[in-house]
Amino acid sequence: MRIWIDLSNSPHVLFFLPIIRLLESRGHIVKITARDFAQTTGLARNFGLKYDTIGSHGGKALYRKASNLVSRSFALMRWAYGLGIDLAVSHNSYSQSVAAFVLRIPFVAIEDYEHQPANYLGFRLARRVIAPEVFPKSALRFCGTAQRRVKRYPGLKEQVYLSSFAPDPEFLSREELDDGKIIVTVRPPATFALYHRFENLLFGELMERLGKRDDILLILLPRTEDQRNLFLRSNYRNIFIPSHTLDGPNLLFYSDLVISAGGTMNREAAVLGTPVYTIFAGRPAAVDDYLIRAGKMIRIKQKADLVKIKLCKKGAKNRQFLEQSSLARIVDLITDVPG
Numbered sequence: 001m002r003i004w005i006d007l008s009n010s011p012h013v014l015f016f017l018p019i020i021r022l023l024e025s026r027g028h029i030v031k032i033t034a035r036d037f038a039q040t041t042g043l044a045r046n047f048g049l050k051y052d053t054i055g056s057h058g059g060k061a062l063y064r065k066a067s068n069l070v071s072r073s074f075a076l077m078r079w080a081y082g083l084g085i086d087l088a089v090s091h092n093s094y095s096q097s098v099a100a101f102v103l104r105i106p107f108v109a110i111e112d113y114e115h116q117p118a119n120y121l122g123f124r125l126a127r128r129v130i131a132p133e134v135f136p137k138s139a140l141r142f143c144g145t146a147q148r149r150v151k152r153y154p155g156l157k158e159q160v161y162l163s164s165f166a167p168d169p170e171f172l173s174r175e176e177l178d179d180g181k182i183i184v185t186v187r188p189p190a191t192f193a194l195y196h197r198f199e200n201l202l203f204g205e206l207m208e209r210l211g212k213r214d215d216i217l218l219i220l221l222p223r224t225e226d227q228r229n230l231f232l233r234s235n236y237r238n239i240f241i242p243s244h245t246l247d248g249p250n251l252l253f254y255s256d257l258v259i260s261a262g263g264t265m266n267r268e269a270a271v272l273g274t275p276v277y278t279i280f281a282g283r284p285a286a287v288d289d290y291l292i293r294a295g296k297m298i299r300i301k302q303k304a305d306l307v308k309i310k311l312c313k314k315g316a317k318n319r320q321f322l323e324q325s326s327l328a329r330i331v332d333l334i335t336d337v338p339g
Helices: 008-025 042-044 060-082 093-105 120-126 139-140 157-162 201-210 225-232 248-254 264-271 287-294 305-306 327-335
Strands: 003-005 029-036 052-056 088-089 105-110 130-134 151-153 182-185 216-220 255-262 276-278
Touching: 003 008, 003 327, 008 029, 008 042, 008 060, 008 157, 008 305, 008 327, 029 042, 052 060, 060 093, 088 093, 093 120, 093 130, 105 120, 105 327, 120 139, 139 157, 139 216, 151 327, 157 264, 182 201, 182 264, 201 305, 225 255, 248 264, 255 264, 264 276, 264 287
Parallel strands: 003 029, 003 088, 029 052, 088 105, 105 130, 130 151, 182 216, 182 255, 255 276
Antiparallel strands: none
């Protein structure tokens, strides 16, 4: 088959990389589009993926998001028209779902966050929805998704691409990161996202607590240029903002702890055995609750909870969590979509 994969956000690159390789090893032709947003195209380029850049992020305002959805959908339609695409697949790219629907290309939506409002669109247009086993049935019913179109896989999507991870012993020296300090990797909230329509004041409290300690190397991974510029102007003397796209899994593996107001990076850290704290202020995901119950993630809800964060070297660097991979299962579910 000729399979079209759309990468609309940074985590999608790592997730789809082993899927693309397995699809190609089975004889399928994979065509890739990528949205110019966050580190998406940089990661795709670093991993040697051949892709066409289509569109960018629409910004925080709802009207701009809606306008961007329409314009990128049309751009993707123009790109895909006449290519003989048999199947469209993404981690619930809404623009791709619309473009595939108009072009009558079967669409497969993969998703792991049940509170994303736009799931209502992507799930309804999908020929198949693929979700982790812990994804709530109630969220699927709310989106009007027939159970016959839903297929599930065990574990987390992060395990799909991290189960074969092997740390690079030269990573810290190559990136000139001081392993003598407590390496704390931090990710700000996605304040521009549709599911994050509020301010996360707790993140500011966290930065005030961490940003002036000389025993900490505070690695900040901004989501946007506005966030980058804001923290570059800050008076935090221990902050390091990479000027290029770092190898995410190695960074998380060699970090002593990870604190993020998002989701994917936290789950990656948990899979890699790094202590992780979530300060996500939105509605918690079932996949995160699963990790919290397993003792692999700690939720910080309010300022008083910041004392729960243990600022110390983590000792032996080894994975302490599940290594199972649902890669073959997901690829099978993608390729056997009924016509």
